[in-house]
Amino acid sequence: MSIAPDASDVNCLEFKLPDLGEGLTEAEIVRWLVEIGDVVVVDQPVVEVETAKALVEVPCPYAGMVTARFGEEGAELPVGSPLLTVTVGPEVGAGAGHDARGVSRGSGASRTGAAGAGAGDSTGASGADDDSSGNVLVGYGTGGAVAARRRRVRVTGGTRPGSVPPSALRAGPVPVISPLVRRLAREHGVDLRGLAGSGPDGLILRSDVEQAIRTPAAEGTDQAARVDAGPAPEPVAAAAVAAPGATTATETSTAVAGSRVPLRGMRGAVADKLARSRREIPDATCWVDADATELMAARAAMNAAAGPTVPKISVLALLARVCTAALARFPELNSTVDMEAREIVRLPSVNLGFAAQTDRGLVVPVVREAGGRTTESLNEEFIRLTEAARNGALTPAELTGGTFTLNNYGVFGVDGSTPIINHPEAAMLGVGRIVPKPWVHEGELAVRQVVQLSLTFDHRVCDGGTAGGFLRYVADCVEQPAVLLRGV
Structure with a gap:
């Protein structure tokens, strides 16, 4: 477990690994999407986990600063165990565009309701669960999880935890759903902010990243490296259950x-x-x-x-x-x-x-x-x-x-x-x-x-x-x- 220093004088909310559905009881941490000291907003994906069924992102139902992460990459966690803690305070909320409880300003209707099994329990102020979004998984739970993704704010060295300098704010979210696409881009040094996706609503697809890899000049530019995806690859029908001796x-x-x-x-x-x-x-x-x-x-x-x-x-x-x-x-x-x-x-x-x-x-x-x-x-x-x-x-x-x-x-x-x-x-x-x-x-x-x-x-x-x-x-x-x- 990693814990951020100087996390006093703020309320601390504990977010637990939610129920992933389909009878799954545990998940392996593949990659953390946030670091200690990062300021997150409601429904921002914070960790990528692998279950027995699929690779999924887990969004955090709270807004605030990440002060602790439970489990290193590669570790297995049971459903309901602590995943991370988020500190909520006036300065953290102000820097992220949320009030002190982590509720988005100007959102109109209250985003209350059940946060889902294991979505998180408050260890600080009472009633914190009512301020969570209810979106326990991107693509699952209540609607709007994907659309709610916002910029991620990183607290840099020398800045007091809880305060966010305006220069640290990003221009906007990167339209990527697939964690595999992000991983491919990261491994080949492709800046996703410089790509315009060829998918629906500008979604960046794997083919876009592959094209950027083949065309290095397209990396880091504002011009999209578009590619005609063409027909989908021929499905391979030799399942892992059907070919246990085969290796990828x-x-x-x-x-x-x-x-x-x-x-x-x-x-x-x-x-x-x-x-x-x-x-x-x-x-x-x-x-x-x-x-x-x-x-x-x-x-x-x-x-x-x-x-x-x-x-x-x-x-x-x-x-x-x-x-x-x-x-x-x-x-x-x-x-x-x-x-x-x-x-x-x-x-x-x-x-x-x-x-x-x-x-x-x-x-x-x-x-x-x-x-x-x-x-x-x-x-x-x-x-x-x-x-x-x-x-x-x-x-x-x-x-x-x-x-x-x-x-x-x-x-x-x-x-x-x-x-x-x-x-x-x-x-x-x-x-x-x-x-x-x-x-x-x-x-x-x-x-x-x-x-x-x-x-x-x-x-x-x-x-x-x-x-x-x-x-x-x-x-x-x-x-x-x-x-x-x-x-x-």
């Missing part, structure tokens, strides 16, 4: 022989889920080779007919559409098992999980109500979720609730795999690389685009006949896409 570039570069890597955060959650899946699910795998030549031709024809301005239909979107059609025929595989009640629970809708490669590794976004979507709708959702994953903007709700996983491990250059089921789901469809191979086509040997399909399933929910029927239908649709039209 980041993992490879930081691995040291003989070292110990803590299993916490997302990696720890993945480890727990893998172990639980192996303990509880009696899984089995069947596979088949399929001629994907017609599927690839159909994709090319669809994209050519749509024109150059329409996002290209991905192979993953086509396979997702095949999956939803197969699950409609074989609903046993869109279920889960309740062993306490000794029941198989058939789920009412298909929430299709896939995976996207990010700087932090592989994450598994979920397409909600995938069964009722067209191929174009699935493709649009894959693009949106993949871009959010790359920018670190996925919410916990977008990373949970999957009922079936599509695992395209072919992007790793392999033909087959027997992945571990994403507990508590009942099945996972694996897709290998699509490559030219010798194939008997219409009675003659020919070179065709061949793919290996595999299905890992929970043997408690069905027998091999059902699993084989599902996989055979998927293979038939891959070989003859017109088969899908039978159910339209």
Whole structure:
């Protein structure tokens, strides 16, 4: 814990790590966004934390000067434990444009209400909780958290804590939501204040920073280095739960022989889920080779007919559409098992999980109500979720609730795999690389685009006949896409 000197004669408010939702009970401190002695305003993000679901920013519901931080970067804190303390006094409030209680002047309606579980308890004047904003997480809680971001004021050496010289005030907030974008800019020395974002309302995207890195002259200037983001990167469908042996570039570069890597955060959650899946699910795998030549031709024809301005239909979107059609025929595989009640629970809708490669590794976004979507709708959702994953903007709700996983491990250059089921789901469809191979086509040997399909399933929910029927239908649709039209 770090504590600022000369923090007397002011009220001290303690801000606790809030309830992050989705049943999460702890978080790892990734990066502090404020230093001891900084003056913060209501809803200013003060720390970046990693949970088992996502990387999120935590805003402070109070205005004042930071006098203590609890926990160093890399430390894990349970929900409800002290995160930092903020001193509130007349001089601090005056310097930040707030009154002594940390309430924004001229705000009109009072911003009172519950601050959320663990949002902070007053250790000073009573009633301080009523003056907090109620926004416990950027993107969560009551509305307006992102819009409420304001400039951060740093108390420089020689200035009495609590007083803020006018020269220390910044011109305004930097329009960046993603902590990964800020990290990328920091690591490459890019001044975000000199960039104009290409996103909505001038939001600075990862592509803007990457363009600035490629064009050093654009750094530190007032002219934006704009770049056409183009179509989102092809989603990678080999989730961490599906490829436990795979390592990302980041993992490879930081691995040291003989070292110990803590299993916490997302990696720890993945480890727990893998172990639980192996303990509880009696899984089995069947596979088949399929001629994907017609599927690839159909994709090319669809994209050519749509024109150059329409996002290209991905192979993953086509396979997702095949999956939803197969699950409609074989609903046993869109279920889960309740062993306490000794029941198989058939789920009412298909929430299709896939995976996207990010700087932090592989994450598994979920397409909600995938069964009722067209191929174009699935493709649009894959693009949106993949871009959010790359920018670190996925919410916990977008990373949970999957009922079936599509695992395209072919992007790793392999033909087959027997992945571990994403507990508590009942099945996972694996897709290998699509490559030219010798194939008997219409009675003659020919070179065709061949793919290996595999299905890992929970043997408690069905027998091999059902699993084989599902996989055979998927293979038939891959070989003859017109088969899908039978159910339209």
